[in-house]
Amino acid sequence: MYFRFHKEISAALIILFLLVIFFYFISKTLFVVFLIILTFTCYFFRDPERVVPLGDDILTSPADGLITNISEIKIGNKKYTKVSVFLSVFNVHIQRIPISGEITKVDYFEGKFINATLDKASEENERLKLTIKSKNNLIHVTQIAGLIARRIICDVKPKDKINQGDRYGIIKFGSRVDIEFPENFDLLVSVGQQCIGGETIIAQENKNSKSKNKRNYKKI
Template sequence: MAGDIVDNQGRGETDWQWPSIHPEGRKYGVIAGGLALVFLLLFDLSFIGWPLVALTAGILAFFRDPERIIPQDDRAIVSPADGHVCQIVEVEPPAELVGEDIAGVVGLPAGPVTRISIFMSVFDVHINRSPIGGMVRRLVYMPGKFMSADLDKASDENERQHILVERSDGVLIGFTQIAGLVARRIVPFVKPGDMIAAGQRVGLIRFGSRVDVYLPSGTQSKVLLGQKMVAGETVLAELGEQLLIEGVSQ
């Protein structure tokens, strides 16, 4: 059940259940399912009806919204997206997240930081979650192109939405939802001034995309290139921790 506490000592209970469908996707599922019934039952056109049934199932699967077990550790920065790690690089944070904005809200400091990029295919869950708990300080939408989201330049040229969250102790985390080749809309669930918890749902990107996370200075990735991420559960990094992690591809 959502909200139950579980731990790595076997305490707590959690049962598998069919994931709910986010309201954003229910209308598309209803439309596709309704058309499938029309062609199957009224017109007896199975060569159109059955593909529409498959499309309905695909839409419902795309907008699935499973519950997640969020680590209760103040040091943890959790993954904001399902998918796989496609880049881990040292970069300057986006200008939209750096320094004071016109309202005087302090942003990320200038200087290179580690950026972890997570690519979501159309088969991944597309509900995005906050890497940390705190207050939403910025929500900046930037129009742009719709190139493949796994390209490096997608961070600067694609349609995107920057989110800045500040913890109660002043730690700032910036992350960016990036539309991809097929994605055509970024849907936010939060606004500046909202208080959110680590792992809380903050938005979605429709039909294949990417999320970039900018780690605070002095914090390094705990994940590897190609590693599978689970939004709200996988720990990307621990605040202030620097370590070398190596893996073997096989």
Template sequence: MKLHREGYKYILIASLLWAIIFYVSTEFLMDWPWLMWPIQFVCFLLWFWVIWFFRLPNRNFVHGENTIYAPADGKVVVIEETFEPEYFKDKRLQVSIFMSPLNVHVNRNPISGVINYMKYHPGKYLVAWHPKSSTENERTTIVIGNDKMEILMRQIAGALARRICFYVKKGDQVKQHEEFGFIRFGSRVDLFLPIGTKVDVQIGQVVQGGLSVIAHI
């Protein structure tokens, strides 16, 4: 397991804060161990959570031309037909994955192809499962296309998230399972697929980015 580059700054800050609080509590609270030890324990848990959040586990990916893999770790919370107003402007099959603060937050390309559309939208920070989060929250819209399919991905920031990172631009050639982005501290990723796509997941199912099959064309 590695640590993601997006976390280096936060891990450094968390380590410095933990070191400072450890020193201060040890220096001034030695006579109150009932207070010193809980403070140090809580600080350790927060430091460990930051390390855990930015983990980048080693995974063995399998590629498939007709297979759409999960772009993120998390739980499937939406599978429904809906109107997609930004790019396709027609009905699509939406599959949404909610990423809790405990999930790996790397976002991976579900298919190989070319980035046909890319746009960043600043916005609010409603909870990720709010009905208006997909249209009002900070988000990106990314469309990948190849000779078999064209799908839209939407990174949506949640109530705790304050930064969406993306590493692609329009015209880029991308490969299945490569990183296209990262969202810090809780979020959601939506997939918009062609109507008639065979979905291989169910609502409530826990998926892993790059490993779990979402659908087949």
């Protein structure tokens, strides 16, 4: 067993560690305060392994968190289902690729920082949207900044080949991730359900149904 953290922790970890050592000799109160901050920072940036179910016919959750909204939308002339996953400061904040394929577009939108649980946040907040071309479909995944979250990190770019369950980004601190998929997928989750990024199956393509027991799984 080992502990893994997102690379974005590096600078903060060094600074906080030095402050903890410094205040150990200066002030016990500040030592405890910065030790708590250091502990929470490590907890926030944790990056646990996940056992990812693999398949061109399924979409796995792009993030840990609570499903706060499910709605039907239109993208062009096509009907899509949008599932919104809200990440509190206590959730793992690493985002993962929901289906294997190729990144065709990365669109960044400047915006506000209203409460990410509100549906209008997907149109008004700062956000970054990926378009993924899988074997049979176009899937959209959007990282959305929130009331506290003020920085979106995305590590992929157009033409990148990506695999289901791959880590691709992080949002600091508390946020939301939307996944949008066409109507040929059957929804397998509901509002109020907790999701595990890379493990929870959000939807399954209805014309290519397979038994869950026959799936391959990969620890990532």
